[in-house]
Amino acid sequence: MAKKPSIPKGTRDFTPSEVIKRNYIFDIVKKHFQTFGFQPIETPSFENSDTLMGKYGDEGDRLIFKILNSGDYLSKVDEALYSSKDSNSLTSKISEKALRYDLTVPFARYVVMHQNEIDFPFKRYQIQPVWRADRPQKGRFREFYQCDADVVGSDSLLQEIEFVQLYDAVFTDLKLDGVNIKMNNRKILSGIAEVIGAQDLLIDFTVALDKLDKIGEDGVKKEMAERGLTAEAIAKVEPLFSLSGSNLEQLESLKELLKDSETGSKGVEELTFIVRTIQEMGLQSAKLSIDVTLARGLNYYTGAIFEVGAPEEVKMGSIGGGGRYDDLTGIFGLKNVSGVGISFGLDRIYLVLEELNLFPEAIDQSLQVLCVNFGEKESIAALKLVNELRKAGIKADVYPSSTKMQKQMKYANNRNVSYVVLIGEQELESNSFVVKNMTEGSQKEYSLHTVADFVASLS
RNA sequence: GUGGUUGUAGCUCAGCUGGUUAGAGCGCUUGAUUGUGGUUCAAGAGGUCGCCGGUUCGAAACCGGUCUUCCACCCCA
16 A cells, blocks of 8 residues: 545545445435335436536536546647636536536436426436535535435426425434424515515525524625615515514515515415415424525525425534426426426435434344354354345344454454354254344353244344 | 635544654454453554645744645535
């Protein structure tokens, strides 16, 4: 080993225990995706650059990993461009492929390409890694998994309602109590901007408003002023900071506030329908709350906006989000297809479950039974027993070499094995095996003819 | 992309305003214990102090660069 190996910034190796815990989350999420009628698809890990570039704004373009062309990629670049050192124009000449940046845009591409085979409404889920050339932070990586579920081809609000229930089902199953599903509606934000006379500054207005819980009311006002909102407009925003009461009461206030805005009223109406219906049907462990300051992903969301907050006792931002985008496939030439979708932030959910100790206790156990190896003859007998145990679905193994017992026992202990089986000379003679319970330290002898008794004791 | 922060044994970390041979706990190996782990005791192995360069008689420590970690911003899952 000449040099210590390393992995790129923002990437990770996963240990066996981590993979098992991640799979636990994946399996639960998948199970509920399926019971809600979503179908899985997969798309390539890299796409043509023009599929991705320009879809996420300037900031997004910068964060897309570009793949260098194969072969002598510089020979095709003319001298003038090369010597101009203009990275942006040069990039398109030497790189025609890029790593997937999210799952939504490739999905839109997929829908357009397969529009004639798809039965709409199409409910799909997709769990694959994506890559971003971002600067890493805690819970933020350059390679991470996204779990998305989207519906395209239906503008029914029933979809939004289903997504709230889907979030509730998944987090309930994960035993993660007290998640807060926050909802807003782009139309409400547009309506507010309209009413305060700042339509043109919608994005600036919402970006500032979104920071309320971080920088407080005064901070938001200050930022709005910096972003060009008039003092008059900011004064009109005031009532938003003091919205109180139940979801429906807040919606009632918004209705009054937005009565002069057609768009805004539509948004209030939509949210009211969703809130009423969810209230009627009930949620298992999550709570649904209206949050007019919620303003993420505004570049393409046109209706509902979702964000899921971790339970209050953990300091973790959002663990999921999503929204409705009325014309997602439009960028690829297919008009009038409405879509709505949500995403689960796997890495953060993992951190939250870890912090709250919510992974099942037995999850780490990769081996239930280990047979100590006493030599060739003995190990063959052990292997026969192990075969029977494996057929019964028990995770069992024989230690591969007849090293000292102390070493074998220690290995069993470190692997968190619950039972160690001893088949030595004495046991061979009497056609039996000794089972040591590693947590209690007790031992029990079984006949090799009645392995079923031992199997029964395991369940 | 901007500003800051971190890096010393497999892991978690000490190491003073530059000074001789770089430490601890845990883990690991061996023995006490040739058929019994998790407890105990004894002994042992393991480090080009992230990497490259500079200052100095002398650098783990100071300076510059670079990589990495984490944090804030931007943005976002």
